[in-house]
Amino acid sequence: MNLPDTAATPAGADRTFQVDLRGLVDLLSHHLYSSPRVYLRELLQNAVDALTARHGLEPDAPADAFGIRLYADGSVVRVEDDGVGLTEADVHTFLATIGRSSKRAEGIAEQRGDFIGQFGIGLLSCFLVADEIHVLSRSARTPDARAVEWRGRGDGSYTVRTLPASARPRPGTTVTLTPRADADEWTRPARVHALARHFGSLLRHPVTFDDGTGGAGASVNPEPAPWARTHPTPGARSRALAAYGEEVFGFTPLDTIELDLPAVGLKGIACVLPEAVPAGRRHGHRVHVKGMLLSEQAEEILPEWAFFVRCVVDAESLRPTASRESLYEDDTLAAVREALAERLRAWIARAAASDPDLLGRFLQAHHLAVKSLAVHDDEILRMLLPWLPFETTDGHATLDEFARTHRTVLVTSSVEEFRQVAAIASAAGLGVVNGGYTYDRELVHRLPEIRPEVSVADLDPATLTAHLDPVDRETELAAMAYLALARDALAVFDCDVALRTFQPASAPALLVDSREARHERTRSQLAREQEGGLWGDILGALRQEAPRAQLILNQLNPLVRAAVAIDEPELARTSAEALYGQAAMLSRRPLRPAESSLINRSFLDLLAHALRKDS
Numbered sequence: 156m157n158l159p160d161t162a163a164t165p166a167g168a169d170r171t172f173q174v175d176l177r178g179l180v181d182l183l184s185h186h187l188y189s190s191p192r193v194y195l196r197e198l199l200q201n202a203v204d205a206l207t208a209r210h211g212l213e214p215d216a217p218a219d220a221f222g223i224r225l226y227a228d229g230s231v232v233r234v235e236d237d238g239v240g241l242t243e244a245d246v247h248t249f250l251a252t253i254g255r256s257s258k259r260a261e262g263i264a265e266q267r268g269d270f271i272g273q274f275g276i277g278l279l280s281c282f283l284v285a286d287e288i289h290v291l292s293r294s295a296r297t298p299d300a301r302a303v304e305w306r307g308r309g310d311g312s313y314t315v316r317t318l319p320a321s322a323r324p325r326p327g328t329t330v331t332l333t334p335r336a337d338a339d340e341w342t343r344p345a346r347v348h349a350l351a352r353h354f355g356s357l358l359r360h361p362v363t364f365d366d367g368t369g370g371a372g373a374s375v376n377p378e379p380a381p382w383a384r385t386h387p388t389p390g391a392r393s394r395a396l397a398a399y400g401e402e403v404f405g406f407t408p409l410d411t412i413e414l415d416l417p418a419v420g421l422k423g424i425a426c427v428l429p430e431a432v433p434a435g436r437r438h439g440h441r442v443h444v445k446g447m448l449l450s451e452q453a454e455e456i457l458p459e460w461a462f463f464v465r466c467v468v469d470a471e472s473l474r475p476t477a478s479r480e481s482l483y484e485d486d487t488l489a490a491v492r493e494a495l496a497e498r499l500r501a502w503i504a505r506a507a508a509s510d511p512d513l514l515g516r517f518l519q520a521h522h523l524a525v526k527s528l529a530v531h532d533d534e535i536l537r538m539l540l541p542w543l544p545f546e547t548t549d550g551h552a553t554l555d556e557f558a559r560t561h562r563t564v565l566v567t568s569s570v571e572e573f574r575q576v577a578a579i580a581s582a583a584g585l586g587v588v589n590g591g592y593t594y595d596r597e598l599v600h601r602l603p604e605i606r607p608e609v610s611v612a613d614l615d616p617a618t619l620t621a622h623l624d625p626v627d628r629e630t631e632l633a634a635m636a637y638l639a640l641a642r643d644a645l646a647v648f649d650c651d652v653a654l655r656t657f658q659p660a661s662a663p664a665l666l667v668d669s670r671e672a673r674h675e676r677t678r679s680q681l682a683r684e685q686e687g688g689l690w691g692d693i694l695g696a697l698r699q700e701a702p703r704a705q706l707i708l709n710q711l712n713p714l715v716r717a718a719v720a721i722d723e724p725e726l727a728r729t730s731a732e733a734l735y736g737q738a739a740m741l742s743r744r745p746l747r748p749a750e751s752s753l754i755n756r757s758f759l760d761l762l763a764h765a766l767r768k769d770s
């Protein structure tokens with residue numbers, strides 16, 4: 156913290172920026188840090204970095220030779236470490252200069268890989284809970300170093316004094332805060348203990364907490380990280396990892412995937428979510444660096460498609476941003492993301508190859524996520540496409556099951572088309588998949604890449620009508636008058652009417668009408684209405700041969716057989732309208748206003764006719 160240069164400065168001379176520390180702390184607390192509780196994370200992280208530096212000085216010291224001790228009794232919070240310590244010069248250079256860090260090499264991007272900190276601002280977070288930071292330190296670099304005391308205050312002033320070595324008999328640093336009354340929530344002993352466990356449970360150095368009520372400090376990290384523990388059997392290990400996942404995330408994982416990337420010193424687990432999540436929603440992962448919990452919301456360690464897992468990882472060399480809430484996007488992070496994605500793919504491949512039960516449960520929860528993934532990822536497509544469920548004319552089935560009974564797989568382009576044709580197509584022995592849902596049509600078309608013996612084609616109305624048998628000449632002639640009347644009645648809907656025989660006999664009529672055809676008709680109609688105007692010309696230029704809808708009546712259906720024999724023209728018209736209305740409703744597409752009123756009218760007309768007949 157540089158004090159403003161208050162001496163009179165001659166006109167025209169260079170001046171020094173002045174820093175309003177209160178403004179800066181306000182900025183950090185409202186925009187950089189998510190909560191005042193991060194003060195403890197920053198203190199712990201500085202202690203960890205100091206221990207790392209101390210081990211660098213004394214590489215032969217055992218791993219647990221140096222530790223961290225926390226103390227909180229309600230009136231002070233203290234973090235004491237056996238780290239490298241600070242000399243008086245260090246105190247001036249690093250503690251008293253905002254933005255200066257002993258952990259950075261040249262530029263801001265060249266952090267010395269061993270350390271978590273790099274920005275030289277973390278200590279300021281203590282001002283979120285206290286007005287003064289008291290540091291007592293003794294350097295481990297020189298055996299006879301004196302102790303040095305630094306007091307930094309929120310108003311930007313500080314004092315430094317050196318003390319005899321006896322003021323701190325061993326090297327290391329003690330940071331003491333006297334919390335403000337309004338920070339009680341974050342500095343109560345129980346809270347400090349909970350925060351220490353939250354941030355420090357995976358730290359590799361011994362960490363203890365003491366609440367001043369007597370007795371030895373309790374260990375904050377009594378056990379090694381869950382993945383570093385040994386278990387009697389692989390089953391016991393996976394149960395223990397699942398229990399840890401549940402404790403951290405609050406759900407029982409469908410499976411736990413162990414992560415281990417020696418190149419970046421990363422270990423951890425990915426917990427497979429037991430339930431589907433909305434596609435595209437990314438989850439935050441818990442990222443520890445050197446055991447220290449830095450972020451619970453890091454999204455960047457996995458690619459977007461991996462939204463079916465949540466991870467806890469501990470890495471040696473990932474670099475957090477200044478807020479610690481996310482990770483610095485560098486080559487290491489890109490490599491980690493790539494390697495973890497590979498690990499998830501391998502897990503899927505293993506389940507597909509040797510654990511059908513697990514695969515089934517996984518796909519039941521996440522088939523949508525997997526479909527979105529398979530569209531862009533050939534390997535996933537190859538492994539999983541046959542096992543993905545689709546809506547078909549045989550009910551919900553995997554493509555593998557479906558292709559066993561249908562060598563030619565037909566796929567519709569909309570849900571509505573599927574609804575229109577499903578019953579008839581399946582009665583005609585055609586295998587149709589509903590391609591109307593996102594990704595489905597695209598995916599089904601890629602099936603021959605994996606099952607070359609299967610062919611896939613789009614189902615167009617012509618394919619279906621080709622499977623409907625024509626009626627004999629005599630029947631056709633007998634129905635001619637009725638068909639002409641029906642065509643006339645339905646001309647307003649640009650709908651042709653034909654008579655065929657098809658199964659199931661219980662279906663009186665089929666309305667074959669694709670969305671594109673309807674779209675085209677609307678455009679043609681608009682063009683006709685707007686004839687002459689600019690808009691009409693544009694629409695006219697776009698006009699194609701408007702495909703007509705087709706109402707196909709089923710000669711096998713008793714009702715249809717009775718209808719074509721009606722000799723009363725009005726009733727014949729009404730019956731044709733009613734058949735059209737029923738077929739349109741069966742297709743489950745939204746009805747147009749003219750269709751709704753046609754259904755309404757034909758129903759009332761038929762009712763009136765029935766009542767007249769009865770009276």
Ligand SMILES: Nc1ncnc2c1ncn2[C@@H]1O[C@H](COP(=O)(O)OP(=O)(O)OP(=O)(O)O)[C@@H](O)[C@H]1O
Pocket residue numbers: 197201202205236238239240241249250255256257258271272273274275276277278279328477
């Ligand atoms: N416990 C400690 N032991 C030794 N040195 C420390 C300790 N705490 C802070 N320092 C010194 O003070 C400097 C500033 O600390 P501060 O926490 O503000 O930033 P940083 O850790 O370097 O970076 P960041 O802002 O990314 O945390 C550190 O670089 C380090 O030199």
